[in-house]
Amino acid sequence: MAAHTPRTTDAPEGPGRAPGLRERKKQQTRYALIQAAHLLFLRQGFAHTTVDEIASAVDVSQRTFFRYFANKDEVALAVMAVAEDYFIECLRRRPAEETPLQALRASIVKAWRDLGSAEISGPGSIGSALELLRIIEETPPLLAAHLRRVTEQERLVVQVLAEREGLDPAEDLRPVVLAAVFGSLVRAAHLSWSAEQEPAGPEGMVAVIERHFDQLGPALAGHWHA
């Protein structure tokens, strides 16, 4: 029951069959909670929204809310989680000929683009994700929780990279270092993006990310000067 992010694939998973009424209802209330929370956060801010408000907006008890989400942060970050999962998916599919760095860059760009065009998941529309990102950057405790999640995502990236290149991350630091660099680059891009007064859509985000990647070489190069 516990808040597992739904896979994007619709294919029957393992021994599971068509989801029964119970399962459908659970997804439904989960989505409803996310949407209600999202709406309230947008209107009155994260801090000024109580869990009781969210719960009663969906007509469930506060206790039930906490059975779906471990804490108030989680419901806010749930939308982002979908995007993050999709990114990992993309990375896994990347051709082996690509450089690790190339693969990462291509994956993040593709992820944002795909999420931008097709509405991949239910309440996790691209607009939601972008709006959320703004709220997150502006809300210290949310930002903190988000950053923690990101670092966990990085562990996954390390694994995928190591697997891809066939080496042991305990021995070779390269996957760890690259994942760290990549993560920080993306975060810097998010920050730039959310600082823009007229926040462009997914394409704007892609542009910002590309700009940051392009500066990676120059930033590490010798002296800068004017």
Place this chain on the structure above:
Amino acid sequence: MAAHTPRTTDAPEGPGRAPGLRERKKQQTRYALIQAAHLLFLRQGFAHTTVDEIASAVDVSQRTFFRYFANKDEVALAVMAVAEDYFIECLRRRPAEETPLQALRASIVKAWRDLGSAEISGPGSIGSALELLRIIEETPPLLAAHLRRVTEQERLVVQVLAEREGLDPAEDLRPVVLAAVFGSLVRAAHLSWSAEQEPAGPEGMVAVIERHFDQLGPALAGHWHA
């Protein structure tokens, strides 16, 4: 009154004179709170230590605790703050001939070394900082708060770098990107360090950091393979 990290310099600052009794007492209780908290966190863990415990260990009311620290996290991160300030100090003093990346690397290494030999500040001994780092990495909410602080530190780094090289961070992304990369590198090192079963002292930390920096080039290079 509000929890400003004491400068490492003892020289009279600005129009201020010798600190009166009030000021000294405040520093005293502040330090006492940090130490008591640190001890309790180490013994019983962060989550199982209540603010009331910390406060009554120093014989002040809970309310007073919250006048010194905005929240429970802050008292745990206070020790780290001293180290971080010192790092910025080091970076500022770096000779202009060094490459930005070199300056960053040299500063972080020097900061750990200096904190290791001299006991720079009161309760912020190097041992405390290292112990704290372990607790932080193991305690999700603390880690989250720490990461947020780190990103704010990065803003400072961006500023110093931009100033150093004489360019506007709003125009040129290089300071932003480099600061981000640097931050993530250091964090990856912290993670590696705290994952070691036999945590070495400051020198061990320096060694881990150097190892990670050395892998920056290789990680970004083309293909890896075995």
Place this chain on the structure above:
DNA sequence: CAGATTATGTCAGCCCCTGACATTCGGCAA
């Protein structure tokens, strides 16, 4: 030694979050 400032204590209260227990509802087979 007043009188102005400032730190501290006390109290009440909101909100986040959790364990325990009762109740209701969906799934399933006789």
Place this chain on the structure above:
DNA sequence: TTGCCGAATGTCAGGGGCTGACATAATCTG
């Protein structure tokens, strides 16, 4: 259909983080 089992929900009580308001006690200033 009926009846049972397990899962989801509701209700209640309570701990702990954190804040505003106000009173008290300490320091500082002239």
